[in-house]
Amino acid sequence: MNAKLSPAVLFAPVLMAAIISASLLMPAPAFAHHSFEAEYDSNKPITISGVVTKFEWTNPHARFYVDVKDEQGNVINWNLELASPNALVHQGWKRTSLKVGDRVTVDAWLAKDGSRFANAKSVVLADGTKVGAASSGDTGKQ
């Protein structure tokens, strides 16, 4: 332990962690061509786990679809919105990041219209990597 290090330097990692945590908790609108709050409810975060059935690397948003089993064993297909490909590329995504059959877990915000439509905030990919998906508050791989 170097006793000559200033308290501020020693404190920096803690401060950095605190600021990053705070930035991840901030209300986070998507990179979108439409109003986030007009479509999604930031007070209704959900976590979805299931199997990818389709991945669309398109504009204005990339999208993927996930089959999720409900408590009765019924399979429901969710439509999940990501940012635009450009914004995703800068968060580490590729058009091959998701494949049909991948098992994923998604943190998302529900659509206000009650449909099986949600805006993905982050995705745990099949290899276990957690990737930021849409929010301007995300800083990429977490």
Added chain:
Amino acid sequence: MHKRASGFLLNFLATVAAISLVLSSCAFGQTATPASKPTLRTADGHPDFNGLWGPDRTFIYNIESTLKKGETLPLQPWAEKLTKERVSKDDPEANCLPAGVPRMAPYPWKILQQPKLVVFLFEGNIHTYRQIFMDGRGHPEDPDPTWYGHSIGKWDGDTLVVDTVGFNDKFWFDFAGHPHTEKLHVTERYRRPDYSHLEFEVVIDDPGAYTRPFTMYGHAPLLENSEIMEYICNENNQDVSHIVGKESRK
């Protein structure tokens, strides 16, 4: 003791500032260069605006946030009523129609600068361009109303001044739905105060919808190690049928 305490405080504040700079430069997930290098210049001596620039987010949600602190938009009563009545599913931008001027979208844009022509290339929304004629021509006498209008530019010292008329009244100024009319006259003043930043002031003069001209203030960061990508909004726009609310951000 006081010295040590103030030394700690200075170190602490410097650390906070450094971390804030790093985090803010990551806001678009791209590399924004620290403001250390001087403004580049073209062969004819003018500031060089060529490059890829990021959006100013205050020009996306509600343009009231671009005004000087404490100022409000001088909306005429009918324009205020219309703003309140508009719902986000009808926003042209949500429907893959152009953002117009000076609205920004959350995508990069590129400036191509030649002595007699400046072009803004937009990744979105939509994948389009603005031409700013620098060859001394004036505006047409009766321009067809268009989404981006007719733009002519000139230099005022190190400031690029862009004068635009001939707008249609179809685009919204922001997610909040602020309107305008075909009487809209936009004057933009662009500066590059250092290598990494653009600054701009935009005077909106629309006697059809506002009681007086007002000025919007914006900034754009230089985006390095990045590029404009293809953005074809109509390819897979599924949002509109799910938009049920309205932007309320101030």
